[in-house]
Amino acid sequence: MNDTEQAKALVERLAQLTLIESPSLDVAASDKVVDLLAHWWRAAGAQVRTVPTSAGMNLVADIAGDGDPILLVGHSDTVWPVGTLRSDVPWVDDGEVVRGPGVYDMKSGLLVMLAAAERLRGRSHRAFRVVVVCDEEIGSPTTSGLLRECAAGVRAAIGFESPHPDGALKVGRRGSTRVRLAVTGRASHAALDPEGGVSAIDELVDQLRMLRTVVADPNLVSEVLCNVGTIRGGGRANVVPADAEAEIGLRFVDPATEAQVLSAIRSLQPIRNGARLQVDLLSHRPAWRASDADEELLYALSAAATGIGQHIEGRPAAGAGDTNLLGSLGVPTVDGFGPRGGGAHAVDEHILTSSLLERVALLEAFLSGK
Template identity: 70%
Template sequence: MDSPSGSARDRDFENMTDLERLQALVRIETPSLDSGAAARVVAVLAGWWRSVGAEVRIVDSASGPHLVAELSGTGDPVLLVGHCDTVWPHGTLTGDVPWVVDGDTVRGPGVYDMKSGLVVMLSAAERLRGRDHRAVRVVVVCDEEVGSPASRQLIDECTRGVSAVIGFESPHPDGALKVGRRGSTRLRLVVTGKASHAALDPGGGISAIDELVDQLGAVRELVADPALPGEVLCNVGTIGGGSAANVVPAHAEAEIGLRFVDPETERLVLEGLRALRPIRPGAALGVETLSHRPSWSPSASDTRWLGEIAAAAATIGQSLDGRPAAGAGDTNLIGSLGIATVDGFGPAGGGAHAVTEHASLRSLRSRIDLLELLLRSP
């Protein structure tokens, strides 16, 4: 059945239920790199954070506005990390992924990845009002789904002086937290050749497509090298070039996605890719980095932080553990620095980036309970 109407967005934060808060955020469709959409949802979030007593700063960027909130308290702040953009285009709510509540399950674009996580942060912070608690810093960026091109520096600034970090992406399917993430790099391999008539002057041209095919073969050999210390996932996601069958192509390119378990493998592969050279005389080859998130291997500080969270969970009847994740996110940028970090503090659910996207309301409330307890602890 459907939940209450979208007018919940216009009500005071204190008078809204957690479900209404989530609905209000989901009703504002926020595809990445739409600065107007980001401004609308950040304005709502800014008002809500101010209502729970935080000092709020909105940071403009080429991708749109980001939000930083500071909630004064005891000790060095705990940094809460989230994003407000989704993979879904405008019109999804009235198309493939409508807002629906059916018992414990809520569906909608971005409900799982990761607007429910934003509600966890806010609802826990609301419960802290008038009580002793840890200092809290919040950063919500608007370009995570496209690699955080305009928010990396802000995220780095927000890590300064923090005691620990919690990311609010979705958890593992069993609800476990994410401690460690594969590094993720997107590259564009660009080849420039020379056009000529494929029949009248085949030798006068330089086929950019033939050169690209051979270069992709070299990439496959590089990432499959058994001497590498760790596994590499490599996906050629797009490929294009040429204009007609009777023209030797002068241009070709491919977009490549790479995932790394450890920093040394990442370094060796990326250095190898940058060292690629054209095979055909006269061809030109370029390697352009589109986005890069370093690999985050779990550290001793991450393990201690996870243990503190698990111990707190046990006191309220929750069982919780953590392990590395295959996907990358903004916590890669933080965990790779050695700062005590966990991710996946959003509620359980499934279907991220798919029309089956959904979240559990019961899990949402459990995460709020746990975060409140963590932030109340001295």
């Protein structure tokens, strides 16, 4: 096939995946996506197994080859609810640009892996393993164990999330942690018995002020991003509120700062007599600071790119993903191997078809050892 024919075939497959709307925690939708992927991977010569979790279905595909395998990492869930195709983000293919919910983040990346595997069939190449999880967009709460299992014995890992806007790979990513801080107080009439109550909302406000002090500590190794994303509590202005809670998003650059801040949050103590605090870790992606081994993997990918007339670079990224776990485990890791485009989690989500073919060619070259 020439480039035009190959691009058309890939976009046709991308349409099939995109038209299965697969928001996180939609078990039936993830089953459909994995059924389709499993069919394609078996046809490409892979040993395929499917792994159910409470959040949906996951896929692991092994392709035999030389040496310890390279782990290729992706996810099937999107941030878009069912019905998005009929409203805010319809499927559009105008040749060079393809639009639709999840095309950039990251169903196109799943097809880069598959198309490279098909090109390599019958040729000498490195062994590789594919894992596609169903719940990455919500922090992989049910699949971190599967990721660890799939990473055992691999020589390196490549994530197929979207790249930097200029196509650069992601080497190192901020850690991402979601924490719920819940306060239990004691209800009372705000006018008739104000002293008999313990305001959970007042306690929560003061605890959030303490949290600001923790994350702004000048002795921390690196900056912490802290966002109080939601607050809930109380019911009526004439009742001292007995319950309040906040969900907090934290981003870390390095593991030492991450450990220090999370320890401090877990150690928060009530200020008011009668108030109780509970800290729940909702999701946790560890900080991944690029290592020498990560840089060596980037260098090998750059050399493969040069060999086929491409140029590739890499640098750290702010957003977190499944490669945070793999990189933090010491597995040589890069991310951002999906095609160029834009609009992740936005109504202008799209990919560039030409970049899809470029990524397939680069992965083929790297896995073949060119």
